[in-house]
Amino acid sequence: MTLLQLSDVTGGYTRKPVIKGLNFSIGKGELVGLIGLNGAGKSTTIKHIIGTLLPQKGEIRLNGITLSEDIDQYRSSFSYIPETPVLYDELTLKEHLELTAMAYGIDESTLKLRSEELLKEFRMEKRLNWFPSHFSKGMRQKVMIMCAFLVNPKLYIIDEPFVGLDPLGIQSLLDQMDEKKKAGASILMSTHILSTAEKHCDRIILLHEGRVRAQGTMDDLRRSFNMPTATLDDLYIAMTKEQDHE
Amino acid sequence: MNSLYEVWSTRFNHYINEVQKYMRYVFTGHLALVLVFIVGAVGYQYSEWLKVAPNTFPAEWIISLVVGVILAISRPVTLLREPDQVYLLPLESKMSLYFKKALNYTFWSQVGLAVVIYIVAIPLLKAVTELSTTEIWLGVLFIAILKYLNVQIEFNYRYGNRGENVIIDRITRALLSILTIQTALTINYTLAIIFVVLLIVYNTSLKKKVNKQPIPYEHFVKLEQNRMMAFYRFANYFTDVPHLKGSIKHRSWLNFVYNIVPFSKKSTQSYLVYRTFIRTDDHFYLWVRLTVISGVIAFIVNIPIVTWIVAGALAFATTLQLKYALLSSKDFRMDRLYPVKESQRKEAVQKVLRLFMVVQAIIVLFCSIGQPLFFVPAIIILLLNEITFRVSKDPSKHDYSY
Known part of the structure; x- marks a missing residue:
């Protein structure tokens, strides 16, 4: 069953499109990796999915609806972890969690239950009343992650999640993603850490210069590049070289 | 080496342009009008008071005190920037040329304030002392002379001690400056010159220390950043300064206010806006400042129509500026993605402003008790808050990229 469907999506910040005719979908319970060089259009693609940019052409359906059909319903269906943490300097960690809970209509007892679990998992229990100015980059990232998982949505959109996290943090995040996947949630994750992507993603979408260059399971990709024993790193390099020759 | 002069003049031009860009808004803002009005009123009261000022009034001491303290605050304007500690490192020995320029500018940009205050006090000196012109x-x-020495000394002190305990240096210089002016105004020129010589000796001893030390870039860069931040914050009261991050304070004594926001999806933006307003220094102190001015005017000026106009103008300024500050932001915030109604933010801001303008009205009401029709300013404040909020344009309308 398809949860997210991009059909022929073209768009960007100005008239000149950054992403061109994107077609891909994410099924229920699937973890999909969005891979590409700097400037390939990963973040732009994500901005179109979360609705801060509108496609110039094509449409994006999340759980069957577009943003313009029902904005509240659309927004309730996903949570987003941006590449650089975006926190409110004036709110404590606890207040970030409370604010998120209110926005997504989570009641107080559920908030308490879920946030206790998350705080323990990410070892932030003692930081509840801290302001973000006292947090390291990794801790800021953890606040974003906890807020996203608190919502328990159908789709998680995670932009470059591992940068700045310590090894324990990365493991906790992967565990959380695994758990949510098992419970039926879908995840779209953009990353440069290819070994992790190869190990954890069900499917990979290779983005190059604003277009989908290849997509599928690792086996699909190996077949399409005709490299039967390749790792994702090999495929990635092959893709960029191929483009250079053209 | 000429290139260091060039570095200075490029930076200086850039700096002046930046300052001019924002000062334009400051001088055309509505607050500037109110300030002109206040200066006029204070000036009038001052000239009235001079007519009856007693001969025993300690004018020399008060003038020396005020001017002396202002002279002692001589923060050097170096225009140094963070990359300098890497890129200018090879030029360390030639940097004295750069600093000479910097201290020249520091002197000229700061001497004005002390002189203006002194000139304002001249009528007072004429009225209560027998000093000749x-x-x-x-x-x-x-x-x-004192300003020149103060600028040199504060720079050398900061250089030699990396800015540590600068307050002690400032107090020392403030005392010597106060004594110099006081003795000069009481025609004790020998003493005045002795105090000046003391300052020169102090400077020479600091200079010896400076010559042995590397440039404390970190301290000067930080000082410069703080100075620019202070300027941007000031400019931000009049116009929108991009990428200005206001400082945040917990102000936990106001935590009780948040209790009026219930835990529900409908109050998401209220939850956020109450905290943003109370904890962001820029927003909160803007309200405090305008409320205090409004209250003080209501308290000391006894002409009803004047207090009404001031209360109205300040209520208008408070509402307009806070509405703008809380509604417009070009940066991405997570609440842009929340599945709540777009109008929630505006409604939340209106609620917060209404509450704090009621408080402003109450404060001004208490300050104007005793005047005829003392309740009028409070009513004007409430009315102008509502009208300004409704009539002014919605700054959030242009920000969304979708």
Whole structure:
């Protein structure tokens, strides 16, 4: 069953499109990796999915609806972890969690239950009343992650999640993603850490210069590049070289 | 080496352009009008008071105190930037040329304030002392000399001690400056010159320390950043300064206010806006400042129509500026993605402003008790808050990229 469907999506910040005719979908319970060089259009693609940019052409359906059909319903269906943490300097960690809970209509007892679990998992229990100015980059990232998982949505959109996290943090995040996947949630994750992507993603979408260059399971990709024993790193390099020759 | 002069002049031009860009808004803002009005009112009261000022009034001491303290605050304007500690490192020995320029500018940009205050006080000196015109103007000469020494010393002190305990240095210089002016104004020129010589000796001893030390870039860069931030914050009261991050304070004594926001999806933006307003220094102190001015005017000015106009103008300024500050933001915030109604933010801001303008009205009401129709300013404040909020344009309308 398809949860997210991009059909022929073209768009960007100005008239000149950054992403061109994107077609891909994410099924229920699937973890999909969005891979590409700097400037390939990963973040732009994500901005179109979360609705801060509108496609110039094509449409994006999340759980069957577009943003313009029902904005509240659309927004309730996903949570987003941006590449650089975006926190409110004036709110404590606890207040970030409370604010998120209110926005997504989570009641107080559920908030308490879920946030206790998350705080323990990410070892932030003692930081509840801290302001973000006292947090390291990794801790800021953890606040974003906890807020996203608190919502328990159908789709998680995670932009470059591992940068700045310590090894324990990365493991906790992967565990959380695994758990949510098992419970039926879908995840779209953009990353440069290819070994992790190869190990954890069900499917990979290779983005190059604003277009989908290849997509599928690792086996699909190996077949399409005709490299039967390749790792994702090999495929990635092959893709960029191929483009250079053209 | 000429290139260091060039570095200075490029930076200086850039700096002046930046300052001019924002000062334009400051001088055309509505707050500037109110300030002109206040200066006029205070000036009038001052000239009235001079007519009855007693001869025993300690004018020399008060003038020396005020001017002396202002002279002692001589923060050097170096225009140094963070990359300098890497890129200018090879030029360390030639940097004295750069600093000479910097301290020259520091002197000229700061001497004005002390002189203006002194000049404002001249009518007072004429009224309560027997100083001749020459003697009074000799005071200006002393102020110029003192400012020059203060600028040099504060720079050398900061250089030698990396800015540690600068307050002790400032107090020392403030005392010597106060004594110099006081003795000069009481025609004790020998003493005045002795105090000046003391300052020169102090400077020479600091200079010896400076010559042995590397440039404390970190301290000067930080000082410069703080200075620019202070300027941007100031400019931000009049116009929107991009990428300005206001400082945040917990102000936990106001935590009780948040209790009026219930835990529900409908109050998401209220939850956020109450905290943003109370904890962001820029927003909160803007309200405090305008409320205090409004209250003080209501308290000391006894002409009803004046207090009404001031209360109205300040209520208008408070509402307009806070509405703008809380509704417009070009940066991405997570609440842009929340599945709540777009109009929630505006409604939340209106609620917060209404609450704090009621508080402003109450404060002004208490300050104007005793005047005829003392309740009018409070009513004007409430009315202008509502009208301004409704009539002014919605700054959030242009920000969304979708």
